[in-house]
Amino acid sequence: MKMPKGPNPRAAFDRDLRALQDDLLALGSMVEKAIVTAVEALRDRDLEASRRVVREDDAIDRKRFSLEERVIDMIAIQQPVASDLRTLITALHISVELERIGDYAEGIGKISLMMGDQPPIKPLVDIPRMAEKSVAMLRESLDALVKRDVDLAAQVCNADDEIDQLYDQVYRELLLIMLGDPQKIERATFLLWAAHDLERIGDRATNIAEQVIYLVTGKKTELKVGKY
Amino acid sequence: MTTQTQADTETDIALQARGLQVHYGEFRALKDIDIDIQRNRITALIGPSGCGKSTMLRCFNRMNDLIGGARISGQVTFNGAEIYDPSVDPTEVRSRIGMVFQKPNPFPKSIYDNVAFGLKINGFKGNMDEAVEKALRGAALWDEVKDRLKSSGMALSGGQQQRLCIARALAVEPEVILMDEPASALDPISTLAIEGLMLELCSSYTIVVVTHNMQQAARVSHRTAFFNMDSDRAGFLVEEGPTDEIFTNPRDPRTEAYITGRFG
Numbered sequence: 001m002k003m004p005k006g007p008n009p010r011a012a013f014d015r016d017l018r019a020l021q022d023d024l025l026a027l028g029s030m031v032e033k034a035i036v037t038a039v040e041a042l043r044d045r046d047l048e049a050s051r052r053v054v055r056e057d058d059a060i061d062r063k064r065f066s067l068e069e070r071v072i073d074m075i076a077i078q079q080p081v082a083s084d085l086r087t088l089i090t091a092l093h094i095s096v097e098l099e100r101i102g103d104y105a106e107g108i109g110k111i112s113l114m115m116g117d118q119p120p121i122k123p124l125v126d127i128p129r130m131a132e133k134s135v136a137m138l139r140e141s142l143d144a145l146v147k148r149d150v151d152l153a154a155q156v157c158n159a160d161d162e163i164d165q166l167y168d169q170v171y172r173e174l175l176l177i178m179l180g181d182p183q184k185i186e187r188a189t190f191l192l193w194a195a196h197d198l199e200r201i202g203d204r205a206t207n208i209a210e211q212v213i214y215l216v217t218g219k220k221t222e223l224k225v226g227k228y
Numbered sequence: 229m230t231t232q233t234q235a236d237t238e239t240d241i242a243l244q245a246r247g248l249q250v251h252y253g254e255f256r257a258l259k260d261i262d263i264d265i266q267r268n269r270i271t272a273l274i275g276p277s278g279c280g281k282s283t284m285l286r287c288f289n290r291m292n293d294l295i296g297g298a299r300i301s302g303q304v305t306f307n308g309a310e311i312y313d314p315s316v317d318p319t320e321v322r323s324r325i326g327m328v329f330q331k332p333n334p335f336p337k338s339i340y341d342n343v344a345f346g347l348k349i350n351g352f353k354g355n356m357d358e359a360v361e362k363a364l365r366g367a368a369l370w371d372e373v374k375d376r377l378k379s380s381g382m383a384l385s386g387g388q389q390q391r392l393c394i395a396r397a398l399a400v401e402p403e404v405i406l407m408d409e410p411a412s413a414l415d416p417i418s419t420l421a422i423e424g425l426m427l428e429l430c431s432s433y434t435i436v437v438v439t440h441n442m443q444q445a446a447r448v449s450h451r452t453a454f455f456n457m458d459s460d461r462a463g464f465l466v467e468e469g470p471t472d473e474i475f476t477n478p479r480d481p482r483t484e485a486y487i488t489g490r491f492g
Binding site: 008009010013079080081082083084085086217218 | 442443446475476477478483484487488489490491
């Protein structure tokens with residue numbers, strides 16, 4: 001095959017594609033920080049930190065829109081095909097997934113604010129554990145993106161089962177608390193919402209992993225039909 | 229999409245090449261080509277300059293016979309019949325498999341005579357006015373020229389001249405139209421007009437188009453064949469498949485490298 005003797009004719013486009021991925025990863029870090037802060041603030045009853053999470057979601061939204069605009073510009077200008085096209089479509093999907101995960105973190109921040117200074121019904125153990133696992137899934141899915149690693153992407157959904165199990169556990173525990181003391185129904189419901197948000201983050205990370213598989217193979221795959 | 233039986237699929241092949249090789253003197257321009265051209269579909273031949281895609285196109289209607297030193301081996305069949313069989317008249321082949329060239333090349337004659345030319349040569353006995361109108365309508369040119377059929381074909385715009393050449397090809401009622409970069413000399417609007425026309429025509433004709441414009445191949449064709457050149461500069465077919473698959477997820481990394489512009 002005739003190979004280029006001169007410089008890569010697509011050098012500028014390749015540079016833009018790399019910069020786009022870097023920005024996608026930066027959005028991933030913002031979202032990860034939001035989840036961690038939101039759950040720590042919920043556990044520690046740190047309302048100032050919760051307010052910060054809610055406020056900073058605007059930056060996540062703006063970042064997503066700017067990523068989307070760049071992808072649209074690159075599609076219009078570069079008219080990408082094959083793996084270039086898949087890279088851009090994947091970036092578009094992943095930016096939406098990340099922004100949505102950011103919304104879940106914001107949701108947990110708002111739940112914390114709604115709880116206000118009501119006394120906690122129990123020390124939080126499983127919810128922070130769910131947060132840890134969902135953050136790990138998010139990281140793995142983005143790691144799979146960087147490495148273009150289909151096997152790693154396929155593994156992401158395994159952790160989702162653990163999150164789902166924890167969610168079931170939290171649900172049962174909170175139900176018992178509510179049955180035992182109707183005074184605690186409102187506060188228990190708040191925690192149930194938070195747990196549900198974390199469960200959804202796992203599903204969104206699975207979506208990201210599916211996008212990575214599409215990027216590499218060109219095939220649309222459903223890694224796992226979630227229980228929820 | 230209707231489900232087709234295997235037998236139906238086989239009869240839907242208009243042109244077929246097997247083990248096709250083309251030499252120009254000592255130089256081997258094409259080697260080991262196996263390709264099926266589906267009926268009533270537009271097949272685009274893409275690939276870098278010198279990969280033999282125009283040579284491939286010319287093999288389909290024995291246009292290479294006109295090039296001194298050209299030598300063809302292997303098989304090319306049209307509706308199942310070998311077109312290089314000694315008993316076959318190449319003129320007959322070319323009337324059933326027409327060609328449109330890169331640069332519009334109307335004859336220095338009237339619009340009417342340009343279209344009627346092939347029919348007259350073939351000793352057409354029917355109603356010439358009707359045949360000319362039908363061909364011009366087929367090429368989406370009638371409304372623009374119906375009031376000046378006697379003016380020179382050379383006076384038309386580039387895009388109109390190319391449609392006149394398409395009308396000239398249609399007049400003899402071919403089954404296949406071969407197009408060698410039919411829009412590369414045209415402005416973007418005329419290019420889109422030609423592409424729209426191709427899509428109209430493919431319900432009645434089989435079209436094979438050579439194009440350097442990959443977006444054009446993506447827009448206009450149903451199937452895409454990617455040709456490349458080996459180290460001995462002989463052209464060969466890398467892969468052929470549905471256009472949407474070639475442009476979203478090609479099987480061969482060489483196709484990927486070419487269509488994404490990573491080598492030229």
